Amino acid sequence: MDQETSSSSLNGQETFEFQAEIQKLLDILINRLYKNREIFLRELISNAADALHRARIAQLENSEGIIETDIEPAIQISFDEEEGTITVSDNGYGMSHDEVITNLGTIAQSGTLEFLESLNNSSEVGNLIGQFGVGFYSSFIIASEVVVRSRSLKNGTRGVEWRSSGSGKFSVSYIEKENRGTDIILHLKEDAKEFANKYKLESIIKKYSDFVGFPIRIGDEEKPVNRQTPIWHQSADEVTDEEYNEYYRQVSMDFTEPFHRIPLNVDAPIQFRALLFLPNQRNRMMGTSMSQDYGLRLYSKKILVQEKAKDLLPEYLRFVFGVVDSEDLPLNISREVIQVDRSIRRISKVITGKILDELNKLIEEEKEDEIKYLEWWNHFGSFIKEGITQDEKRRKKLLKLLRFPTSKSEDKFISLEKYIEQMPEDQEEIYYLLGENLQALKRSPHLEYYEKLNQEVILFAEPIDSFVMMHVSDYKDKHFKPIDQAEDDAVPPSDKEEGKDEKEDKEDKEKDALLTKMSEILGDKIVDVRYTELLTDSPCRLINPAGMGAFSRVLKYMDEDHLPQKKILEVNKEHPLIIQLNKILEKEPNSPLFNLSIVQLFESQQLAEGILQNPTDMIQRINTFMKEALKK
Secondary structure, eight states, X not given: OOTTOOEXXXXXXXXXXXXXXXXXXXXXXHHSOXXXXXXXXXXXXXXXXXXXXXXXXXXXXOOTTBSOTTSOOOEEEEEETTTTEEEEEEXXXXXXXXXXXXXXXXXXXXXXXXXXXXHHHOSOHHHHTXXXXXXXXXXXXXXXXXXXXXXXXXXTOOEEEEEEOSSSEEEEEEEOOOSSEEEXXXXXXXXXXXXXXXXXXXXXXXXXXXXXXXXXXXXXOSSOSSOOSOGGGSOGGGSOHHHHHHXXXXXXXXXXXXXXXXXXXXXXXXXXXXXXXXXXXXXXXXXXXXXXXOOEEEEETTEEEEEEEGGGSOGGGTTOEEEEEESSSOXXXXXXXXXXXXXXXXXXXXXXXXXXXXXXXXXXXXXXXXXXXXXXXXXXXXXXXXXHHHXXXXXXXXXXXXXXXXXXXXXXXXXXXXXXXXXXXXXXXXEEEXXXXXXXXHTOGGGHHHHHTTOOOEEEOSHHHHHHHHXXXXXXXXXXXXXXXXXXXXXXXXXXXXXXXXXXXXXXXXXXXXXXXXXXXXXXXXXXXXXOSSOSXXXXXXXXXXXXXXXHHHHHHHOTTOOOOOEEEEEXXXXXXXXXXXXXXXXXXXXXXXXXXXXXXXXXXXXXXXXOSOHHHHHHHHHHHHXXXXXX
């Protein structure tokens, strides 16, 4: 008997004081309000299942000396609405006199004090209480008195009764009990009488204990309430597609068929089973700030311990539905425990890798057309892109899943593998362009030079693409190169004028009256103005200073009030508009239309880039041009 448990005896009934830790636990449970009182039944059923499992093992090892070896192991639940009682019974291992005192009066496990402290400070008490084998005491959340009647399965043992109101003491006495196992009788508090109801009990069982491996019956019903064998514990040839789809509908509330299902049975580094589903289409709330209710269902030994276990998958895979069930996890682990639990991290690593592998496998099976995958990508591609920005360890796998339009792919999205395969032999870099929308990108002046050389450019038109390109520098030894950025090597070597260096460029610019005048008119709106040979059909373009393209766009998306990054204006001296402006500058250097034209050229490019701040000024300027044109 534990040294902290004292006793007295009166008329064959012994009275004991609870161990100090138990009393602290009861104070926490009884004196605090819980949102999830129904977990008491989950805990009692879990304990009953453990007792049945222990009995089964004992009989397999040595059936001699064990009573009632031919009975069906089962859990029976009865209730009395008038009396306000609930009884949870099992015919499992049972307890002797001393075992009742030890098991229900003390906590023998290590770490108990730290555990109780976490209980006291946690807002999720209901998820914590079973971790150290103290789930039984959740009975006092709804019960004013708890009576336990038990008899060990060992031959020659007597029945014993344990009784307590949770006030600091409990009594133990011998009773007549014919059958082996344990009955737990809960005398319900006035505000908990709702639980003495068949439908209430049934719904709790289906929610938490549907897959307990022993039949659970309510009242006089012959048919078990629970299904016992979960679908993820059955072999694939035992389950039809319709049964899988029906389970998917239950966990997802999506009445279309899933895009793909992934059954898993893993033995190492941790033993667990899983059944995962990838949806076929995106829920309209999925991925928004209003959709935070995601995560796989987490079971331990077929008992539901967390309905939305967000830590089992990285956030970018929050669209995945399914279940994970492990024999190696403690029951009722909380969110706080999950975050530091090594087993959870191992499970997460395995299933995350499996999901990405399965997607790549589907792609390989579809080969060239990728019809199904591209349809799926249209719904979930943004999640994969999110993963590229977050998951450095799996970034290469995620990049293989990436799909995008290009300047040559028309309306079809292609992969990085396909892009590299189609590159000319002398192309050493992966060219890309970020923009506001696909239509604007396709008409961008930045593409003109690359179209002339028949080189393909990736078109990134979603806000998240800027974040992606801040985290990606290369793929398969090919570096990514933005075509709207001021870098010397943005122009292929073959196109640079031989023997012309930066000093000569600067001298040419200082002698050029047009560039000088444009600099004066635009002032601090630009970083620089210069000629370029990378334009064919457009008069000018705006490019980013070195290294500022994606970063500048990210700042814009994160802060609506962020001022656009100043850019470099590059001018096509062979364009008719530029030629005409040069003529006007020579003949009428003070022409107001010249100044207006320069500003209009600049702001037109700002508009195309999606960074024009005052479009009303442009409208007035266009009206002025129209008036002058109509006069002539």
